[in-house]
């Protein structure tokens with residue numbers, strides 16, 4: 001990053017550039033709530049106003065209230081986000097599929113199909129993307145792509161027949177965050193923890209179902225709430241990423257006087273710089289116990305065991321799939 005980077009100047013130039021490129025045509029952008037696509041959407045909105053359609057494809061694999069939260073946060077910054085509910089399409093396409101790579105491919109392809117249909121409906125000629133410098137510098141050659149075929153909402157294919165506009169192409173993440181703050185995007189967006197494109201589908205080990213999605217959505221919300229509360233009170237430093245994983249493993253427990261047989265949830269919290277390597281966060285035992293108690297209480301009939309993942313990356317990866 002350059003110490004001379006001036007976000008206000010960047011905003012001014014980039015808005016002019018988008019205006020010049022798109023003219024009076026219609027543009028679309030896929031928004032995920034991540035900082036890159038949010039900044040690109042905010043710049044495009046400043047440049048094009050109603051001529052840019054910011055689309056959030058709700059795959060049904062999002063976190064608790066995520067689509068509505070992103071919409072509300074973006075509207076605070078003057079960006080109107082349209083939610084397209086495609087959850088039933090994704091759920092049926094994923095039915096019975098347990099191979100992680102197959103799940104990722106199905107989600108990636110369907111995402112493109114849904115988004116492309118929305119772009120056609122709106123007669124869009126331009127596609128705005130939040131591609132940043134590391135996305136194209138490292139593309140293909142990095143460790144990541146050989147380990148998992150990452151699906152990223154920013155990574156839409158060129159063959160869509162729209163002209164690409166990539167206002168953040170020369171920026172690094174820290175510069176994008178500066179632009180986000182200068183644009184008045186809320187802190188929840190500026191400092192949002194990474195969330196994978198395939199969403200909660202890669203946090204359910206094995207086949208995805210409506211019931212399992214409900215469990216993992218609740219467990220992830222509890223992990224986020226408790227960790228964020230502990231960070232706000234100064235008990236811990238907020239980890240780089242933190243979430244829950246639903247394992248396909250049932251174990252014996254007790255519920256009242258009776259035998260229970262429920263699922264196991266793993267908690268994952270890591271420290272990292274760029275996601276390429278990671279270390280487990282040293283969360284205090286009391287915090288882990290609070291999270292565990294809440295998960296087993298709120299998901300009483302489904303989950304009766306909670307474990308903490310103490311592995312680094314490598315040899316593990318951050319997500320379990």
Ligand code: XMP
Nearest residue numbers: 150151152194195196197198275317318319
């Ligand atoms: P892994 O699990 O590969 O994750 O160690 C490294 C970082 O990338 C995120 N991740 C993804 N992000 N599409 C994304 O946009 C994906 O398919 C994907 N898979 C993993 C993960 O959450 C972590 O921050």
